Amino acid sequence: MGREDAMGERDAGAGAGHAGTGGRASLQRILARVSREALQDGALDGVMQRIVDVVAAELPVAVVSIILLDEAGEAFVQEVSAGTIDLSPMTWPWPLSVGAAGRCARLGEPQLIMDVDTDTDYLAGNHEVRSEYLVPIRHRMRLHGVLNVESADSAFFDDDMREAFDAIADQIAGAIHFARIAAALEVANARLQQMSMVDGLTGIANRRAFDQALDAMLRRLRPAGQSMVLLLADADYFKALNDALGHLHGDECLRAIAGVCAAAAADANGLAARFGGEEFAVLLPGHDAGQAWHAAESLRTRIEALALPNPASSLAQVVTVSVGGAVSGPDDTREAKALIDVADRALYVAKASGRNRVQI
Numbered sequence: 001m002g003r004e005d006a007m008g009e010r011d012a013g014a015g016a017g018h019a020g021t022g023g024r025a026s027l028q029r030i031l032a033r034v035s036r037e038a039l040q041d042g043a044l045d046g047v048m049q050r051i052v053d054v055v056a057a058e059l060p061v062a063v064v065s066i067i068l069l070d071e072a073g074e075a076f077v078q079e080v081s082a083g084t085i086d087l088s089p090m091t092w093p094w095p096l097s098v099g100a101a102g103r104c105a106r107l108g109e110p111q112l113i114m115d116v117d118t119d120t121d122y123l124a125g126n127h128e129v130r131s132e133y134l135v136p137i138r139h140r141m142r143l144h145g146v147l148n149v150e151s152a153d154s155a156f157f158d159d160d161m162r163e164a165f166d167a168i169a170d171q172i173a174g175a176i177h178f179a180r181i182a183a184a185l186e187v188a189n190a191r192l193q194q195m196s197m198v199d200g201l202t203g204i205a206n207r208r209a210f211d212q213a214l215d216a217m218l219r220r221l222r223p224a225g226q227s228m229v230l231l232l233a234d235a236d237y238f239k240a241l242n243d244a245l246g247h248l249h250g251d252e253c254l255r256a257i258a259g260v261c262a263a264a265a266a267d268a269n270g271l272a273a274r275f276g277g278e279e280f281a282v283l284l285p286g287h288d289a290g291q292a293w294h295a296a297e298s299l300r301t302r303i304e305a306l307a308l309p310n311p312a313s314s315l316a317q318v319v320t321v322s323v324g325g326a327v328s329g330p331d332d333t334r335e336a337k338a339l340i341d342v343a344d345r346a347l348y349v350a351k352a353s354g355r356n357r358v359q360i
């Protein structure tokens with residue numbers, strides 16, 4: 001419905017919310033429309049804009065705006081408005097010590113200004129404005145902002161009209177409350193989703209993220225005619241290390257190994273993951289059989305070069321890893337599981353043939 005339509009309907013039927021049954025019917029219709037907009041899904045800005053648009057379409061106001069407070073409730077930070085006139089722009093943030101809206105927020109009570117020329121707090125935004133009504137937008141104890149309505153008619157804000165705006169402010173408060181909850185939930189969900197993909201000890205991808213990445217990589221690389229390499233690196237004599245130097249030292253070693261795996265993966269735009277326990281996986285997209293051994297050997301030597309003490313190792317006095325690798329060419333039809341199995345068997349061979357070595 002356009003502004004003209006709304007005015008026609010209002011004039012013919014309801015008398016713009018003034019006393020009597022017509023006024024009640026109009027108020028109910030406006031509240032129903034505001035409520036519909038308030039319940040729409042979407043970002044807060046869009047919801048607020050639709051609400052002021054509805055009010056401006058239904059009532060002959062010069063300006064209707066929602067002035068939002070910051071999270072701490074210490075200053076206004078944003079305004080969405082609609083109406084027939086423009087107001088001069090504000091400077092943001094707008095402190096609560098300033099203006100009739102600031103007074104409304106400070107006192108937490110509606111403010112009726114019958115004649116703007118006599119109110120010392122009124123900030124003149126347009127000389128056509130004669131009267132103003134401001135209502136706190138509060139949900140339970142939290143003040144979200146102020147509903148600001150300005151009129152060119154000094155007699156506009158009668159009891160019925162003020163009652164209507166009080167009710168509209170309540171609906172806006174509910175809309176803002178739910179939009180903010182929805183936004184907070186979205187952030188929390190994204191954070192949970194991210195946490196569910198990360199290994200808590202090392203901060204690199206966990207097994208779930210690895211499985212997804214391997215599937216996605218195979219689906220992406222094979223049609224593009226590219227190979228990839230999967231390396232599984234398992235720390236040697238790790239139980240003995242834990243027994244000798246304690247679990248916390250073991251944890252430190254795992255974090256350091258994860259760092260080397262992550263760097264190796266990053267060099268190839270790949271992914272490093274904690275495969276489980278003291279075992280790590282590195283995915284190297286674009287690597288072929290010719291590069292696999294070199295990549296695995298480089299990983300092994302970089303971890304040995306960390307020189308993390310492992311006095312319990314019969315191989316060296318430092319932490320070492322055995323590495324098993326599998327190569328998947330573009331014509332390979334094996335599933336991810338089969339590829340893991342190949343790398344796992346190669347790892348077993350590396351362990352069985354002495355540890356601290358590579359088997360592809």
Ligand SMILES: Nc1nc2c(ncn2[C@@H]2O[C@H](COP(=O)(O)OP(=O)(O)OP(=O)(O)O)[C@@H](O)[C@H]2O)c(=O)[nH]1
Pocket residue numbers: 201234235236237238239240242246247248249250251254276277278351355
């Ligand atoms: N500190 C620490 N140790 C872990 C963690 N996860 C698994 N481990 C330990 O890693 C050790 C793995 O032991 P094994 O599977 O016997 O392997 P290993 O002693 O490294 O022997 P090889 O692999 O045959 O060289 C176990 O003692 C686990 O408790 C962890 O998050 N932190």
